[in-house]
């Protein structure tokens with residue numbers, strides 16, 4: 001079984017979790033790149049507005065072909081109570097060609113379950129597993145146990 005961890009991260013939280021997960025799984029990893037969003041006040045406003053209105057931004061070309069993997073873990077942050085637009089754009093663009101998916105979200109404390117449902121709707125398939133990590137647990141290192149448990153779940157599913 002081959003696994004790709006693909007994620008979007010503006011401020012690094014999702015990158016931290018995705019990198020730890022890929023290492024545990026021995027998976028390939030790819031960052032979704034989108035030049036539309038920047039770490040500035042105007043960038044924050046644009047990110048919130050786009051997320052709220054469901055805008056799907058242009059993504060930079062991927063280095064890996066997600067459709068060639070047995071499982072793709074898709075990760076990103078929550079922005080304005082929705083999965084960040086680059087994550088939604090990735091799902092709209094790629095999900096129909098991916099055989100199985102799992103979802104990873106990082107957030108500040110709100111809207112995780114509704115964001116997972118939204119990812120599932122966009123993907124057109126239910127995830128095999130989900131991992132939600134709060135920003136505070138990334139900053140204090142408390143996410144490691146959750147990543148370990150999530151990786152074990154995915155490995156058991158793959159072995160079954």
Ligand SMILES: Cc1cc2nc3c(=O)[nH]c(=O)nc-3n(C[C@H](O)[C@H](O)[C@H](O)COP(=O)(O)O)c2cc1C
Pocket residue numbers: 008009010011012013014015044045047048076077078079080081082106107108109110111134135
């Ligand atoms: C534009 C913007 C909007 C956000 N909106 C939410 C939100 O609605 N709910 C929430 O729990 N966290 C929200 N956050 C916090 C992020 O989800 C959280 O910091 C996440 O871990 C950032 O991931 P990243 O560092 O990988 O970009 C928001 C952050 C940004 C920048």
